[in-house]
Amino acid sequence: MIRPPDLPSPGKILTLDDVTVSFDGFKALDGLTLSVDRGELRCIIGPNGAGKTTMMDVVTGKTRPDHGSAWFAEDVDLLALSEPEIAQAGIGRKFQKPTVFESLTVFENLELAIWGDKSFWKDLVARLTRAERRHIDDILDVTGLTTERAALAGTLSHGQKQWLEIGMLLMQEPELLLVDEPVAGMTPDETHRTAELLLSLAAEHSLIVVEHDMDFVRSIARRVTVLHEGRVLADGDMGRVQNDPLVVEVYLGA
Amino acid sequence: MLTRVVRVGRRLWTAWDADRGGTVLLVLLAGVAIAVPALNQLAPASSALHLSTYSLSLIGKYLCYAMLALALDLVWGYGGILSLGHAAFFALGGYAMGMYLMRQIGSRGVYGDPILPDFMVFLNWQKLPWFWVGFNHFWFALLVIAALPALLALLFGWFAFRSRVTGVYFSIMTQALSYALMLAFFRNDMGFGGNNGFTDFKDILGFDLHEDGTRVMLVVVTAAALAASYLACRAIVGSRAGRLFRAIRDAESRARFLGYRVESYKLWVFVFSAVLAGIAGALYVPQVGIINPGEFAPINSIEAVIWVAVGGRGTLFGAAAGAVLVNYAKTYFTGALPELWLYALGALFVLVTLFLPRGLVGLGASRRRAVQAGAAAPVIWALGSHVGVSLGSKLK
Ligand SMILES: Nc1ncnc2c1ncn2[C@@H]1O[C@H](COP(=O)(O)OP(=O)(O)O)[C@@H](O)[C@H]1O
Ligand SMILES: [Mg+2]
Numbered sequence: 001m002i003r004p005p006d007l008p009s010p011g012k013i014l015t016l017d018d019v020t021v022s023f024d025g026f027k028a029l030d031g032l033t034l035s036v037d038r039g040e041l042r043c044i045i046g047p048n049g050a051g052k053t054t055m056m057d058v059v060t061g062k063t064r065p066d067h068g069s070a071w072f073a074e075d076v077d078l079l080a081l082s083e084p085e086i087a088q089a090g091i092g093r094k095f096q097k098p099t100v101f102e103s104l105t106v107f108e109n110l111e112l113a114i115w116g117d118k119s120f121w122k123d124l125v126a127r128l129t130r131a132e133r134r135h136i137d138d139i140l141d142v143t144g145l146t147t148e149r150a151a152l153a154g155t156l157s158h159g160q161k162q163w164l165e166i167g168m169l170l171m172q173e174p175e176l177l178l179v180d181e182p183v184a185g186m187t188p189d190e191t192h193r194t195a196e197l198l199l200s201l202a203a204e205h206s207l208i209v210v211e212h213d214m215d216f217v218r219s220i221a222r223r224v225t226v227l228h229e230g231r232v233l234a235d236g237d238m239g240r241v242q243n244d245p246l247v248v249e250v251y252l253g254a
Numbered sequence: 255m256l257t258r259v260v261r262v263g264r265r266l267w268t269a270w271d272a273d274r275g276g277t278v279l280l281v282l283l284a285g286v287a288i289a290v291p292a293l294n295q296l297a298p299a300s301s302a303l304h305l306s307t308y309s310l311s312l313i314g315k316y317l318c319y320a321m322l323a324l325a326l327d328l329v330w331g332y333g334g335i336l337s338l339g340h341a342a343f344f345a346l347g348g349y350a351m352g353m354y355l356m357r358q359i360g361s362r363g364v365y366g367d368p369i370l371p372d373f374m375v376f377l378n379w380q381k382l383p384w385f386w387v388g389f390n391h392f393w394f395a396l397l398v399i400a401a402l403p404a405l406l407a408l409l410f411g412w413f414a415f416r417s418r419v420t421g422v423y424f425s426i427m428t429q430a431l432s433y434a435l436m437l438a439f440f441r442n443d444m445g446f447g448g449n450n451g452f453t454d455f456k457d458i459l460g461f462d463l464h465e466d467g468t469r470v471m472l473v474v475v476t477a478a479a480l481a482a483s484y485l486a487c488r489a490i491v492g493s494r495a496g497r498l499f500r501a502i503r504d505a506e507s508r509a510r511f512l513g514y515r516v517e518s519y520k521l522w523v524f525v526f527s528a529v530l531a532g533i534a535g536a537l538y539v540p541q542v543g544i545i546n547p548g549e550f551a552p553i554n555s556i557e558a559v560i561w562v563a564v565g566g567r568g569t570l571f572g573a574a575a576g577a578v579l580v581n582y583a584k585t586y587f588t589g590a591l592p593e594l595w596l597y598a599l600g601a602l603f604v605l606v607t608l609f610l611p612r613g614l615v616g617l618g619a620s621r622r623r624a625v626q627a628g629a630a631a632p633v634i635w636a637l638g639s640h641v642g643v644s645l646g647s648k649l650k
Contacts (some may be wrong), residue, residue, distance in 0.1 A: 044270035060511055087513035099508045101501035108497055118514050120522045165508075172512060 011074055013176050013206040014059065019068035021230075026052040029065065030230035036176075038073075041202040042103055043217050044210045047181035047250060052210045053096055055227070056178045060093050061086045066115045072176065084118070092174030096163035096181045096210075100168070106145050107165055109153050110136045113171035116140030135171070142197065143167040158185040166197065177201065179209045183216050195219045270288050275571035275615060286313065287466045290477075291470045310469045312585065314541035316578045317476040321483055321534035323561045323577035324570055325527040328487050328558070331494065331568030333523060334503035336421075339410075339428030340531045340552035343403035345545070347532030349439070350402055352452035352545040353386060354395035355463075356399045359456050363400060372454075392459055395536075403532030404525050406408045411524045415517035419504075429552050436550030451546025457538050469541065476537045480574065483530050487570050490523065499523050553596075566613025576613060595618045 014036040021029040029051045036042050044052055057063035058070055061083040070078040076089050087093075101109050114132055128136075140146045143163040148156060153164060162182060169177055179198070183191040191213065199220055201207060211217050217224065217238070224241045226234040234244045241247055270277045290313060322344050329335040335516070351361045354459040365375040369382055374448040384461075388394040409429060442448035461468040502509050502516050509516050517603055539545045565576020580602070587595050610616060 060303065062507070082515075083507075083510040083514045086516045087511050093511045099505045101504040103504055104497060104501055109501075111494065112498055112501055112509070112514075113512050115513075118512075120495050120519050123498060123519075124490070124493045126494040161613070167507075168512065 011038055012036065013040070013073060013204050014208070015069075015071040016055070016058070017069045017071075019055075019058055019065045020182075021051075021058060021063055021065045029058065031068070032227075032231060034225060034232060036208060038206055038226060039203065041198065041207045041209065041220060041222055043221040043224045044208060044227060044235070045214075045217060045224060047214070050227040051230040052229075053076050053180055055095060056180055056208075056210070057088075059178060060091060073093055087172070087174075088118075090175040091178065092169040092172045092176070092183060093178045094162075094165050094169055094180055098158065098165050100153040100156075100161050100164050102152065104152055104153060105150050106140070106147045106156070106164055107136060110139055110167055110171050113168035115171065115173045138206070139167045142170065144193070151227050154176060159187060159190045162186060162188075162194075166194075170201075174205065177205045177208070181211055182209065183211065190225060191216055192219075272534055273488065273568060273571075274483060279571040279574055280481055283598040286317070287474045287477045290473050291293060294452065294466055294470050300469060306436070307466055307469065310466065310473055311541050311543075314476055315538065316474045316581050317473065317480050318534045318538035318541070318600075319561065319577040319581050320574035321476075321480050321537070322558050323491045323565065323573040324480070324483055324487055325530035325534065326492070326558050326566060327573035329524055329527045330562060331570070331573065332491055333499045334521060335520065335524065336425045337428045337524070338425045338526075338555045338559065339432040340527070340558055341552070342428075342432035342550050343407065343528040343531035344535035344538070344554070345435070345439075345549035346402045347399045347447060347535030347545075348539040348545040348549055349535075350389075350395055350398040350532070351536035352455075353398075354392060354538060355455040355458060356452050357386070357390045358363065358458065359454070360457055361381040363454075371447070371452075373450065377442060381589065385445065387525065392463070393535075399532050400529050403528040406573055407525045407528030408611070411521045412517075415520045415524075418517075429555065431553055432550050436547050436552075438548060439547035447546070449547060451542040451544060451548075452539075453546075455540060455543060463540055463543070464561070467476075468629050472537070472541050473594045473646075474542070479533060479537060481532075484570060484574070485531075486526075490526070491570070495519060495522075557599065563603060564606050564613055565617035569613070569615050572613050572615035575615065635644075641644045 003037045008177050012035045014034075016032055017027050020027060032051065032055060034055075044055070046048060054063060058065050059072075059078060059144075061078065061081055064079065071080050072086070078086060081089065101112065104112070111128065111132075114135075125168060137146075140149055143166060145160065145164060145167065149162065153161065156164060162185070166179070168183065169179075182198070185192050186194060186206055195216060195250045198207060198209060209217075209220065221238045223236065224238050225232055226241055226244075228250050233250065234241050234247045236244075255557040290305060290310070292309060293303055297305070316571060322340060326340050329337055353563060356371040363372040363375075365372050367375050370379060384643070389398075410428075413419075416429060419427060438444055439446050439451075440449050446452075454462050455462055458468065458472075461471070463469070486541075491500075498516075499519050502514075502519060506516055533547070535545075557580075558609060561577040561580045562573040563576070564580055565574065566572025580599075584595060584599075587598060597647065604614060
C-alpha cells in the first residue's frame with residue numbers, strides 16, 4: 001500500500017503550546033511554544049542541552065510533558081497517542097544517533113519501513129508487491145545505497161547509516177519529518193547531498209531539522225528557531241537570527 | 255520426463271542451499287523416523303544393531319529437549335529475549351499429558367479406584383477436583399497442553415512487554431515465575447500429586463506404554479513434531495513479522511517510531527514459543543514415564559539456555575543439535591561423575607561464550623556477528639547461584 005500524498009492544505013502541521021518537561025526538577029523544556037506551517041522546512045538550532053531532542057521526544061510520544069499541549073495538523077492530539085500511533089498518524093523521526101536494524105540487510109531495513117497497517121498476523125504472511133519493490137528500489141537510488149542493498153546494515157559506514165535511516169523515513173511517507181542532526185559524522189560531500197535531499201523533500205513534506213553544523217543550516221534554512229534552556233530564544237530568517245545580540249551571546253558568538 | 259527431474263532437482267538444490275543446517279536436521283529426523291522402528295522391531299534382540307528399550311527412551315528424550323531448545327532459540331536467538339522460564343512451559347505441557355495418562359490408569363491403580371488416581375485416594379479425597387474433569391479425553395488433554403502454556407505466556411508476556419521489562423529483569427522474572435510454580439506443584443493440596451508427581455502410567459490411546467512398539471511410535475511422533483516445529487519456526491523467522499522481531503532486538507525504539515506496536519510482536523512469538531515448549535513436555539512425559547515438580551526447577555531452564563548457546567544461537571537447527579549433543583554428554587557424564595556435571599556444564603557454557611560466540615555451528619561459518627557477551631551474564635549468575643545452593647545444601 002502506498003499512501004496517496006496528501007496535498008498540503010494551509011495551516012499548521014505542528015503546534016506546541018507551553019510545553020514543559022522536567023527531569024528531577026531540571027526543566028529540559030520550559031514553556032516551549034512553537035508552531036510549524038504545512039510544507040515548511042524549519043531548522044532548529046541551539047547549544048547542547050537546549051532541549052532540541054527532548055522536543056522531538058515530546059512530538060513522537062517518547063516523553064510525556066508535565067504541562068502543555070501538542071497538536072499535529074489541525075486535529076490530532078499527540079499527547080493522547082502512543083509512539084506507534086503517532087508514527088501511523090504521519091510523523092517520522094530520524095534519531096540523533098543513527099538507528100537502523102544492524103543485523104538486517106539494507107533492503108530488509110527499508111522493507112520494514114513500508115507505510116501501511118502493521119500487525120503481527122498480517123506481517124506473518126505479508127509479501128512485497130511489485131509496486132513496493134519498485135518503491136524500495138527508488139529509495140535505494142535516492143539514498144545512494146543501491147550497491148549496498150544486500151549488505152547488513154551493521155556493516156555500513158556512519159554516513160551510510162544516516163542515509164539509510166533517512167531512506168527508512170521516506171519509505172514511511174510521513175507528512176512531518178523530524179530530523180535530528182542528520183549530517184553529524186558525514187563527509188562534506190555527503191553533507192552537501194543531504195542538504196539537497198532535504199530541500200527536495202520540503203515541497204511535499206513538512207520538515208523540522210535540528211543541526212549543529214551552521215554551514216549546513218545556512219544552506220537549507222528558510223526559517224530558523226533558536227532554542228535555549230528549553231525555550232525559544234529567537235525566531236526568523238537566518239540573517240536576522242544571526243545578528244540577534246541574544247543569540248550571538250549564547251550561541252553563535254561562542 | 256527428464257526436464258521434470260531436472261526441475262525437481264533444481265528445486266531441491268535451492269531448498270538445500272537456502273538452509274543447509276535445517277535441511278540436514280530434517281533429513282536426520284526422517285532418518286530417525288525410519289531407522290528407529292527398523293532397528294528396534296526388525297533387528298533381532300541378539301543382534302548388535304538392535305535398539306534397546308532404554309535407547310528408545312533416550313532418543314525420545316533428546317528429541318523433546320531439542321524441541322524445547324528450538325522454542326527457546328526462537329525468542330532468545332532471534333528476539334534477544336532471554337527466558338529463564340521455559341522449563342515451566344515444558345513442565346505444564348508435561349503435567350497436562352500426565353493428567354491424561356493418570357486417568358487412563360483407571361481401576362488398575364494400587365487402590366483400584368475407577369476414577370480417582372492413587373494419590374487422591376491416599377489423601378482421602380472423595381471426589382475428582384474440577385480441574386481434573388475432562389482429562390479422560392485425549393483431545394481435551396491436547397487442548398490443555400497447548401492452551402495452558404499459551405495462556406500463561408500471554409498473561410505474563412502481556413504485563414512484562416507492556417511495561418517494557420527487558421534484559422536481565424525479564425530473565426529474573428521468568429525464573430521467579432518458574433520457581434513459584436515449582437513450589438506450588440510441590441504442595442499436596444494442589445491436586446497434582448505433590449513431590450511425587452505422576453508416574454506408573456499404563457497406556458496412551460489404548461497402546462501399552464511398556465510395549466516397544468508404542469515407544470517406537472512415540473519416538474516417530476516426536477521426530478515428526480520436531481520437524482514440524484522447525485518448519486514453523488523457520489517460517490516465522492523468514493516472514494516480515496520475524497524480521498521485525500529481530501529488528502526489535504537491534505533497535506526497539508526505531509521499530510516503534512516506524513509505527514510497530516513492538517510489544518505485540520514480542521508477545522505472539524513468546525506465546526508460540528511457550529506452546530512449542532508445552533508440546534515438547536507433553537511428548538516427554540510418556541517416554542520418560544514420570545513428571546514431578548522437579549521439571550519446573552530453574553536449573554532446567556538454564557540448562558536449556560546452555561544447549562542453545564553451545565549449539566549456536568539464532569540458527570534454530572543449531573539449538574536442536576546443541577540440545578542433543580549436550581544431553582548425550584550428560585548421559586555419560588552423570589553415569590561416570592554425577593557430582594561434577596554442573597561444573598562441567600558451567601565450564602562448557604563459559605568456554606562457548608568466550609571462544610565460540612556463535613556456537614558449534616559457527617565453527618565452520620564466517621564470523622558475521624558475535625553474540626553479545628552481555629547476554630551471558632544472567633545465565634552465569636543463575637548457574638552460579640544454583641551451584642552455590644547445591645554446594646550449601648551438601649555442606650549442611
Ligand atoms: N531522560 C533524561 N533524563 C534526565 N535528563 C535528561 C533526559 N533527557 C534529556 N535530559 C536533559 O535535558 C536537557 C536537554 O537535552 P536534549 O533535549 O537532549 O538537548 P539537545 O538535543 O538540545 O542537545 C539536557 O540537559 C539533558 O541532560
Ligand atoms: Mg540532541
